[in-house]
Amino acid sequence: MKPKKPLESLILTVRGHKILMDSDLAEIYGVPTKVFNQAVKRNADRFPEDFCFRLTLEEAEEVQRSRSQIVTLKRGQNIKYLPFAFTEHGAIMAATVLNSPEAVAMSVFVVRAFMQMREQLAANAAILKRLAEIDKTLLEHDSALRTIWTKLQPLLAPPPETPRKRIKGFSPHDD
Numbered sequence: 001m002k003p004k005k006p007l008e009s010l011i012l013t014v015r016g017h018k019i020l021m022d023s024d025l026a027e028i029y030g031v032p033t034k035v036f037n038q039a040v041k042r043n044a045d046r047f048p049e050d051f052c053f054r055l056t057l058e059e060a061e062e063v064q065r066s067r068s069q070i071v072t073l074k075r076g077q078n079i080k081y082l083p084f085a086f087t088e089h090g091a092i093m094a095a096t097v098l099n100s101p102e103a104v105a106m107s108v109f110v111v112r113a114f115m116q117m118r119e120q121l122a123a124n125a126a127i128l129k130r131l132a133e134i135d136k137t138l139l140e141h142d143s144a145l146r147t148i149w150t151k152l153q154p155l156l157a158p159p160p161e162t163p164r165k166r167i168k169g170f171s172p173h174d175d
Contacts, residue, residue: 007113012066012085014059018117019085020110021063025094028110030102036094037084043097051090054082088114 010024020028026036040047055063060082086094091110 007110008117011113011117012063014055014063014085015053017085017087018114019087020091022084022086025086025091025110029095029098031098036098039097040084040094046093046097047090050087051093052084052086055085057082059085 007020007028010020010028011018012021013019022037022040023033026033029036031039040052063083088111091114095110
């Protein structure tokens, strides 16, 4: 079973970490969020702070706003329990504590999504570096072309009009 949304769209940035929300992981692994969180709590020693952390109320509201078209919560939709956020390593560890064949199979998708995102970031960094090099080269060429242009300007200007010398004894109006 594949998740309804592409995994890349579920990966968020919170506290400078790329994370997946507990509800998204539960859906990916095919279990209710409550069951998922219970399994994580039973195995709390497998989830250090760099694998999993609970969001603050402000972070949870911000995540909810960023994922929903409707910013205001409807009656009864207030945040009861602060959700867990799982880093890449925490998402993989979650598959091991769930122990279902579906969770193990889906963990491969999660790993690939994080890997693809990392590759895209690396590719973007390489492109930005190359663009910076091109920009620098263009600025150097621009400066050189400007210098050449200022030196060519006097040569390109038409010579000043000088009065023609009259040849004695010849007049164009003489017939």
